[in-house]
Amino acid sequence: MSKLVECVPNFSEGRNKETIDALAAAISETEGCRLLDVDPGASTNRTVYTFVGSPEAVVEGALNAARVAFKMIDMSKHKGEHPRMGALDVCPFIPVRNVTMAECVSCANKFAEKLANELHVPVYLYAEAARTEGRRTLPAVRAGEYEALATKLQNPEWKPDFGEPIFVPSWGATVTGARKFLIAYNVNLLTTKELAHRIALNIREGGRGKDEPGRLKKVQAIGWYLEEENLAQLSANILDYEITPLHMVYEETRKDAKELNLPILGSQLVGLVPLQALLASADYYIKEENLFILEEEHKIRLVINRLGLDSLAPFEPRKRIIEYLVEDDLSGALISQTLKGFVHSVGARTPTPGGGSVSAAVAAMVSTVESHK
Template sequence: MKKIIECVPNFSEGRDKNVINAIAEAIRGTEGCTLLDVDSGQSTHRTVYTFVGDTETVIQGALAAARVARKKINMALHKGEHPRFGAMDVCPFIPVANVTMEECVEVSRQFAQLAAEELGVPFFLYEEAADQEYRRKLPDVRKGEYEALEDRLKDPRWKPDFGPAKFVPSWGATATGARMFLIAYNVNILGSANQAHRIALNLREAGRGSDQPGKLKDVKGMGWFVDEYNMAQVTVNLNNYHVTPIHLLFEEVKREAAQLNLAVAGSEIVGIVPLESLIMAAEYYIEKEGLFIYEEAHKVRLAVERLGLNSVAPFIPEDKIIEYIVAEPPEEPLASMSLRGFIEEISARTSAPGGGSASAAMAAIGTALGSMVAKLTQGVRKFESVEPQMQKSIPILHELTRALIPMIDADTSAFNEYMEGLRLPKGTEAEKKARLAKMQAGLKTAIQIPLATMRLGDTAWDTLCEVAKYGNPASKSDVQVGAKALETGIWGAYQNVLINMKDIKDETFKAETMAETMAIENRSRQMCAKVLDILESI
């Protein structure tokens, strides 16, 4: 899955539709960015945009939005209820998928530097990007708001991290940084607003004051009554769902409500959420209830049901989970073909797809057959005695099969970098050196793909032995074919490593890689024989 970063810039404009729409269009028009939400407030005179992109495109989306704000927003005329000190008041970057907090910090720094230089305005770093603790919290950075900014910029302690240390009346200043994903979450209470607020005070981190802190960290909350639902709610912001996850908040509300003889009637997520937060909830209930669930879609469904996320409105995963909203069909032209089409493509008068793609396909078929037999054994009454072995085996082989399938296409595209190097000019010594370096890097990339196939396949053997030993005996031949297919897939990938290795100049890389691949190939032959021996004894 690609890297996904969420950006939530807040602009000091909530009334002029032309400006609001112009900023939205700037984000929407940035290639690689997906605008998810635009939330404007008349009284706050503020609009919050939510969009996602990767580590490069998200910077461009934020820059495009800032450029519009620089032209169209004049902070000297701005009044609103929400705290603010800049046209683009705050611009946090949030890790969503396959991205670290450190990467988001670097993204925020790059954005601040580029925007400050181009727009000529001051930028402050806050939260995880802050270099000094006293600048970490947004309220501290924004203290005194726009009206105090001119004098504050004269204080050396508040010199901007990027941009001029001078007051720009039309802009003010911007705070940018990196933080965890904030989840807006409400739990429904069949009670009064006072009772819901009482629960919120017990749970939120601030509690009832410094002398009476709440139970849960990184939680802000209160209680209110929603007329349209005819229910009260404990409404919270989960500032870090790794510290206080959704399911923990829900279970604590249930516990507090029970002490007040109140019923909990489900919950709702306001806005969107990362997939991980729901998978965490599912894993909690799977462990708590001793369930056996391995498919992602079923885990999401379990989380939705246990948290009652359909209680006030339908929870549609494709509209609420970030990764599903921005999902694109995988670029797997070979793996997406019909079986006939794939075989015919291999037989065509072209060098790719070839043995590498075929090897990955065979390895995937090998683990898939093991997965099939385990699934056909699991849950059958007469095989209840081996249920633990099957429940352990199924997730491993299921995920390995999913991981091996992309290797079919990855192998075909593995030579792109090498071919790019081959086409480089070679007239001068410098050009020859650059060409050789590019070709060598390309060969290493080409080796890494079949090596990845080998590594994945290698992790299947112990589990395949378990399936051979405890699986449905009627499926004996399926496991036999699976073992031979996996062995052949690993052997084929090994041959692809060998053929590319002969031109590698890096002797250290060659020695280390050959030692690993030879060990995997040797173990593959031994483990295949072991699986077949187990089956022959049945």
């Protein structure tokens, strides 16, 4: 079988349809790349793209999109709820099939070098590609965000891994790396941003700091407010859904919300999700409620109902579950074909990319969205 890598670039534009479509076209028209998902958010002013291809193809696809972003995005004018430091804020590479993590690290290094050399912008490496422990997590690298970047670049400790330590106002800086699958998941709360963030501090692994850790392992989270929906969200990145499954994030959030007398209005998956993540939550509710359900389709419908995954927009399993969307390379079409014009409009199914989108295939399909969480 051919090698398959997933790339999930997060661009700091979620409102301008022309730019969003142009970035999608740059990816989908790259030979050997298949664009799977486009997830724009107005409040976050950010769009998460998910695409797959060979190691060489995904690097080129990411570069093609970056070239478009360099012409169309101006970070000096950017405002949004999502933490960010650059026009192409973060660009992870994820192993999907017949590819090692080391090969994805190589993708990140090649992409970073080409991006820095061609566009003359600073680029940092994170996650499995990080060269120092202090740059391993995205929140650490992105601390201070765009507004503090000019000062940060003057600090020798924050010399970019690629490119010169020179502030480029229109671009900012880009973070790239290699990592495992990640699920971006938001819980809807009828409350303020501040109270949503208070709950996030309670449940996220980092808590309020080393002396006051949170309850859920492998979870990053923040609270924000969606003006277009008139509600707040606890926005989480689940770094390992086998350690902390979807339903645990939902139930722990609901527990804290109940103590604060705050109503929950369902939840939202951002981008694509692996089938097993939903089935694990289905099994939880089946056992908890002593239900008798055997069919996979019924289990998925149960999870959609219990987590309220259709609260903000319809949740269509055939378009949202990675194994359904990407079959096991029937007739080899996944790698060989070039998809042109596969562009989603700004009015996509979700109002905000919690930081990102995802994908993977059958046994090890992996993906992700990035957030400061």
